[in-house]
Amino acid sequence: MILSAEQAASFHRDGYVIVKGLLTARETALLKEISTLDARLASIMSVRLDATGAKTTLALDNSLGEDIYSAIVRSERVVKSTELLLGDEPYHYHHKVSAKQPFEGGAWEWHQDYGYWYNNGCLYPNMLSCYIAIDPANIENGCLQVLKGSHLIGRIDHGKIGGQTGADMERVNAALEKLELVYAELEAGDAVYFHCNTLHRSDQNQSPNPRWGLICCYNARSNSPYKEGPHPRYSPISVLPDTGIVVAAEVQLAGLKSLADA
Ligand SMILES: O=C(O)CCC(=O)C(=O)O
Numbered sequence: 001m002i003l004s005a006e007q008a009a010s011f012h013r014d015g016y017v018i019v020k021g022l023l024t025a026r027e028t029a030l031l032k033e034i035s036t037l038d039a040r041l042a043s044i045m046s047v048r049l050d051a052t053g054a055k056t057t058l059a060l061d062n063s064l065g066e067d068i069y070s071a072i073v074r075s076e077r078v079v080k081s082t083e084l085l086l087g088d089e090p091y092h093y094h095h096k097v098s099a100k101q102p103f104e105g106g107a108w109e110w111h112q113d114y115g116y117w118y119n120n121g122c123l124y125p126n127m128l129s130c131y132i133a134i135d136p137a138n139i140e141n142g143c144l145q146v147l148k149g150s151h152l153i154g155r156i157d158h159g160k161i162g163g164q165t166g167a168d169m170e171r172v173n174a175a176l177e178k179l180e181l182v183y184a185e186l187e188a189g190d191a192v193y194f195h196c197n198t199l200h201r202s203d204q205n206q207s208p209n210p211r212w213g214l215i216c217c218y219n220a221r222s223n224s225p226y227k228e229g230p231h232p233r234y235s236p237i238s239v240l241p242d243t244g245i246v247v248a249a250e251v252q253l254a255g256l257k258s259l260a261d262a
Pocket residue numbers: 098099108113142143144200201202213215
């Protein structure tokens with residue numbers, strides 16, 4: 001599951017690449033079960049209102065622990081793929097669970113992640129995210145949408161839209177005239193790597209199904225921020241063999257189940 005040279009080339013051309021089955025069926029099932037039971041995750045969920053006031057929820061972590069989310073961030077397949085895409089040693093910038101609940105999950109407005117990461121002292125747009133589907137993500141439940149090739153536009157000015165930071169819609173509308181809008185429909189366990197200047201958004205979830213995803217965000221070692229910001233400076237990732245995801249998950253799940261039984 002380490003990306004091929006062809007997949008890397010399509011990431012550089014299109015600003016994103018979809019990877020089917022990044023996680024195995026067992027890893028995917030464990031991620032779903034753990035994220036559903038995980039009281040700590042629920043406790044750090046914060047709400048960002050979209051332009052219409054609907055709730056988008058996000059649980060963001062700047063540090064790595066012993067849990068399944070951290071094991072995926074540290075997994076050889078994801079770190080090596082990210083290294084190929086960034087052309088540099090990747091480090092963990094943060095990771096987050098983006099959770100859209102059935103019928104009420106809000107939209108994400110058009111933005112580039114570098115639209116705001118720029119303000120954190122990162123000089124270069126050599127950063128990326130890997131969205132891993134915890135639930136199937138489709139048009140009905142508000143999957144990620146990307147504007148193909150928009151990373152080549154460069155950074156667009158951003159401002160406040162509801163409780164979110166959104167891109168200047170005059171530019172976005174001009175880009176929409178020229179570029180293809182792609183709905184990144186995923187099965188659980190599939191992933192999409194996308195460049196930090198790729199314009200992306202997602203719709204409200206008006207379906208009866210949840211749409212949760214784990215988003216792993218990486219910066220390049222040589223792009224460590226020149227000033228203090230909300231996310232960490234470079235520190236090396238202790239890379240985990242791919243088998244470490246299930247090992248970490250089983251320990252975490254046993255702990256969650258014993259808490260539930262107590
Ligand atoms: O979960 C989504 O649909 C998008 C989330 C996102 O764009 C972000 O966290 O920057």
